[in-house]
Amino acid sequence: MRTSAERSFVRRARQALADSTLRAAVRKAQERFRSGKRNAEAELGHWEAWRRLGEAIRRHTIENLDYYLEQLADNVEKNGGTVVFCATEREAVEYIVQVAREKGARRVVKSKSMVSEELHLNRALEALGVEVVESDLGEYIIQLAGEPPSHIIAPSIHKNRRQIAELFSRVAGEPVPDDTPSLTRFARRQLRRAFLEADIGITGCNFAVAETGTVVLVSNEGNARLTTTLPRVHIAIMGAERLVPTWDDLDVMLHLLPRAATGQKITSYVTAVSGPRRPGDADGPEEFHLVIVDNGRLDILGTAYQDVLHCIRCGACLNVCPVYRHIGGHAYGSVYCGPIGKVLTPLLGGMEEWQELPHASSLCAACSEACPVRIPLHELLIEHRTEQASRGMRPWAERWAFRLYRWAATHPAFYRRAVRWARRVLAPLADREGKVRLAVGPLKGWTAVRDLPLPARQSFLDWWETEGRREAQGSNGRTKGEERDGERSA
Ligand code: SF4
Incomplete structure (x- = not known):
């Protein structure tokens, strides 16, 4: 018997295949990211050596995760922040909702965070009567469209300028031209108001540096910096695996992440937050909360899938995947799509519910070759299939x-x-x-x-x-x- 999730995967994939606008937009973006990555690798030189270094750092961190998580938590608290470990999605959402309630928050501004998507946080805050505004341009677009992200780093990759102009025009109550300067001008005007009026700023966490208790955010729009400095309270949400031991390790990651993601040497902004505002600081929040989310990650430790925890969410595997190229991100039905989503989603959401995803692959191994920290994604997909076969989960x-x-x-x-x-x-x-x-x-x-x-x-x-x-x-x-x-x- 097929589960309803499987049936809807096939249905969504068919719908995506019939959507020529989506396929053209995804193809164009994939090609741009891929050629940018190739050029950035060549310009840096010794890319394979950098990848091996990245892999070694991630492996060491994950093998000693308990030690570094404790070190991180101690240092955040020394810096005046509050740390909370949440075993489940529910615990994390309840904590954040509780903070919003205590602060009497009416408005929240967010910068991009895949973990917050995993928690369905916006829904919970809106149920409390809090207005949530996504401040990353791509996230803002899909928030207006009422859609989930369709790419890890480019959430509105599937939309073209005409579709974005239609969404903005609806909010403006008048036509917004579909040229890029007009679209960005409109978004900037809307978002500026959100930053100034927000009671709480919520961010993700690209990396947390254990040795100093610092949350590091990379962005190209400056929105993460405004989200972390203007509201009175800053809540950073991180997956339990997203840390590095030292600043030297972070240096390696910052060589790999932007190059693999967008082909940039470095993103326009790298923001480092070490706790709340201190006496004498010109700006910054009065309170800083670090919410560390497990939600199934720690169960992956010690299994054949442990390497998936090395992921730094760069999206490079999506940009080379022939399946993603044809169906885009929404067809997967999960927060994490593409090759990384096919490996991770059954681990976090349950193999029974997501058993079709590991089969949505040609096993060409392009994803493994593209991965800046050398995760053998195609081998992990085979591992999923082997497990399904040994558990008798395949159709009769x-x-x-x-x-x-x-x-x-x-x-x-x-x-x-x-x-x-x-x-x-x-x-x-x-x-x-x-x-x-x-x-x-x-x-x-x-x-x-x-x-x-x-x-x-x-x-x-x-x-x-x-x-x-x-x-x-x-x-x-x-x-x-x-x-x-x-x-x-x-
Ligand atoms: S699996 Fe590798 S390529 Fe894919 S998002 Fe993670 S780090 Fe990037």
Whole structure:
């Protein structure tokens, strides 16, 4: 039986495939990011060495996560901040809602945070009567559209300028031209008001530096800096794995992240927050809260999937993925999409509910090659599939097909006869070019988009028995391999 999540994955993928605007927008953005990354790697030089260094830092951090989390928490508290560990989505949301209630907050301004999407935080705050404004331009656009992000770093990647102008015009109550300067001018005017009026600023956390208790944010729009300095309260939300031990380690990560994400040497802004405003500081919040979210991450430690915790959310794997290229981010149905989403979502959300995602891949391994911290994403996808097969989670037709194949492949006489018969059975279904077009059954999906050629008139084994062996034998009746062996022993 298919779960409803699976059914809707197939439906959403079909819808995305039929949406030519979405596909054109995703393709254009993917190409821009990819060529930017290639140039940035070449310009930096020794990219593979940087990747290995990044991988080593992430591996060391995750292998010693408990130690560094404690160090981080101690240092944030020494700096005057409050730290809270939340085991579940619910605990994290309840804590943040409680802070908003205590402060009597009416307005919250947010900078981009994938963990807050994971927590469905906006919904909880709005239920409390709090107005939430996303201040990252891409997030602002999809907030107006009422949609989730469709890319880790470019949430509105699927929208073109005309669609964005329509959304802005709705808010403005008058037409907003669809040229880039007009669109950004409109967004800037709206967002400035949100920064000035907000009671609480909520951010994510690109990296937390354990040795000083510092939350580091990278952005290109300056919105993270305004979110962390103007409101009276700053709440930073981080996934429990998003830390580095030292500033030297951060230096390596800041070489990798922007280059892999957008092809930039460095983002326009790198903001470092070490607690609330101190006496004599010109600005900054009166209160700083660091919400560290587990939500299933710590259960991944010590499993075959541990490497997925090395992810620095750069989005590079999405930018090379042929599946993402065709269906965009929403078809995945999860907060994290693309290759990283296919590995991570079943781990955080449950294999039963998300069992189709690891199969939405050609296993071409382009994602693993693109990953700046060398996560073997395609191997982790195979691990998911292996686990599903060993837990009997695959559809009965697939299970029986493989059982049948195993039996046939281990019974050579039957196998040869079956291969001979396959041509005769399939020949009436083939077109003039010898390509089989099956319109029914489980192979229908395969032949709709791929060639299934008729089996050859003569199988390799038959050819070998009749002609191949003779051709391979020399005049002395020995095969070339046997001749070589003879020469060696002589
Ligand atoms: S898996 Fe690698 S490439 Fe993909 S988002 Fe994470 S760090 Fe980037």
